[in-house]
Amino acid sequence: MKWDSNTTLEKEDIQGLLVRGYSKLPYASYHLLRFNDLKDAKSYLHESITQVTKASTSPDDMAVHLAFTYDGLKYLSLPEITLQSFLRQFKEGMTEKHRSFVLGDEHANAPELWEWGGPNNPPVHALLMLYTKDKSTLEAVQSQHHTLFGHHHIEEVRMLATDTLPDLKEHFGFRDGVSQPYVGGFSNKQPGENEDILPPGEFVLGYKNWYGQYPDSPIMETESDADDLLPSYPNNLKVKDFGMNGSYLVFRQLSQDVYCFWKYMKEQAPAASHTQKEAVKLASKMVGRWPSGAPLVKAPHADDVQYANHNDFNYWKEDFNGLKCPIGAHIRRTNPRDSLLTEKTDLESKEMVLKHRILRRGRTYGTPLAESMKTDDLMNAEDDGKERGLHFICFVGDLIRQFEFIQNAWVKFHKFGGLYEDSDPLIGTHYQKDGHVTDTFTVPEEPVRKRYKNMPQFTAVKGGAYFFFPGIKALTYLSRP
Numbered sequence: 001m002k003w004d005s006n007t008t009l010e011k012e013d014i015q016g017l018l019v020r021g022y023s024k025l026p027y028a029s030y031h032l033l034r035f036n037d038l039k040d041a042k043s044y045l046h047e048s049i050t051q052v053t054k055a056s057t058s059p060d061d062m063a064v065h066l067a068f069t070y071d072g073l074k075y076l077s078l079p080e081i082t083l084q085s086f087l088r089q090f091k092e093g094m095t096e097k098h099r100s101f102v103l104g105d106e107h108a109n110a111p112e113l114w115e116w117g118g119p120n121n122p123p124v125h126a127l128l129m130l131y132t133k134d135k136s137t138l139e140a141v142q143s144q145h146h147t148l149f150g151h152h153h154i155e156e157v158r159m160l161a162t163d164t165l166p167d168l169k170e171h172f173g174f175r176d177g178v179s180q181p182y183v184g185g186f187s188n189k190q191p192g193e194n195e196d197i198l199p200p201g202e203f204v205l206g207y208k209n210w211y212g213q214y215p216d217s218p219i220m221e222t223e224s225d226a227d228d229l230l231p232s233y234p235n236n237l238k239v240k241d242f243g244m245n246g247s248y249l250v251f252r253q254l255s256q257d258v259y260c261f262w263k264y265m266k267e268q269a270p271a272a273s274h275t276q277k278e279a280v281k282l283a284s285k286m287v288g289r290w291p292s293g294a295p296l297v298k299a300p301h302a303d304d305v306q307y308a309n310h311n312d313f314n315y316w317k318e319d320f321n322g323l324k325c326p327i328g329a330h331i332r333r334t335n336p337r338d339s340l341l342t343e344k345t346d347l348e349s350k351e352m353v354l355k356h357r358i359l360r361r362g363r364t365y366g367t368p369l370a371e372s373m374k375t376d377d378l379m380n381a382e383d384d385g386k387e388r389g390l391h392f393i394c395f396v397g398d399l400i401r402q403f404e405f406i407q408n409a410w411v412k413f414h415k416f417g418g419l420y421e422d423s424d425p426l427i428g429t430h431y432q433k434d435g436h437v438t439d440t441f442t443v444p445e446e447p448v449r450k451r452y453k454n455m456p457q458f459t460a461v462k463g464g465a466y467f468f469f470p471g472i473k474a475l476t477y478l479s480r481p
């Protein structure tokens with residue numbers, strides 16, 4: 001489906017994080033909040049709302065955002081009919097039992113072990129997200145909000161700090177955030193100019209999605225909107241659209257064992273003078289890109305910085321059997337591009353895969369295992385036992401079709417792409433299936449493939465929740481007494 005290029009996004013009503021990653025604001029912190037008094041909670045929102053950054057501005061110094069869990073919206077006493085009309089996945093929450101199975105949140109990733117968001121942790125009502133240009137601005141705005149929390153009896157359940165690593169790397173040492181879909185109607189690009197421009201309704205409620213339909217959005221009876229703040233529901237003028245210009249935000253704190261990652265790579269590499277080179281090659285096969293970000297499909301033999309930002313590639317014609325980029329590599333699982341339906345055509349695959357895209361906005365946390373972030377240094381570093389990882393954040397218009405589908409059918413599933421006991425080498429949960437544990441990584445090679453077994457789990461889920469990221473008008477509604 002090509003989106004209508006005349007679609008204009010209501011940028012004044014959209015929170016800016018939906019359309020910008022804030023690369024100019026490298027300092028950030030996330031604050032998980034619990035309300036203790038309805039009137040106070042609303043006053044806090046009322047006082048904070050003027051700071052909330054709109055998509056119509058491109059801030060140079062600071063950005064502020066607010067999102068809410070289902071419990072939080074209930075606490076803020078949204079009408080029952082509105083609460084009921086949110087997506088089922090959001091209402092049930094990330095840790096509902098069946099959902100834990102779907103997402104692979106079992107064993108080492110079980111919500112019972114989480115540090116926040118799990119059944120053994122205090123409830124979370126809201127998420128405050130702060131982004132700034134420097135440390136002192138971050139500290140100032142944090143302190144301003146801590147004062148507000150005190151005044152309004154808001155408990156900070158947890159503050160999640162972030163640390164930006166050099167060269168936009170994640171902790172294993174690979175460039176992250178290269179491949180990202182564009183939100184149609186926001187990007188200057190025209191439909192058809194780039195395959196990755198998706199209809200705005202894939203990420204922002206109130207606009208048409210891939211199916212040419214408006215995504216499900218929470219409704220409100222007209223009489224509940226006494227101040228006439230909210231827009232009418234598309235195709236139904238009798239009710240209001242509480243979700244318009246909002247989105248669903250997925251948050252997962254993923255801890256990374258960098259020492260264990262590189263130890264495994266070294267152990268698997270042949271004991272020769274090229275151990276380090278071979279270790280980097282195996283790790284890159286698992287990611288699907290080299291440390292610089294160069295995709296293996298374009299640079300199959302060695303890292304090549306000229307391809308560091310390269311994202312214009314496919315798999316069908318260039319690497320059907322995965323000889324360059326293994327079928328089970330992280331980027332080939334999370335976005336199989338044109339290579340999914342082996343018995344059909346590359347175009348059908350592309351079209352299907354585009355219905356399962358996510359807009360990633362995560363940031364790393366914790367100090368690096370080796371300051372330089374060079375793979376040789378990471379590989380030679382001692383285990384410092386420190387906590388580090390990724391605050392994975394993404395936006396979707398449909399939780400089950402986008403995030404949950406990727407996590408279940410592509411990241412977790414041990415038979416993905418004709419494999420049979422593999423899961424995503426970076427983030428897949430290892431589980432027992434058909435007498436096998438899903439801890440294998442397969443590298444197609446001629447004449448015979450190589451199978452790396454007994455892989456430890458290099459990441460673990462430490463916390464998580466689904467949030468609703470409202471438009472500015474809906475946020476204003478929530479702040480009204």
Ligand code: HEM
Nearest residue numbers: 170174175176177178179254331334335390392406407459
């Ligand atoms: C600690 C956890 C994770 C690490 C270290 C990690 C690392 C990476 C790296 C290095 C890339 C390549 C850079 C790029 O293409 O932008 C990448 C791409 C990607 N990752 Fe992750 N990732 C993690 C978690 C996740 C999760 C939880 C998901 C979603 C379920 C995910 C989805 C994606 C997607 C969709 C891409 C882009 C693939 C493409 O379009 O080619 N990642 N990740």
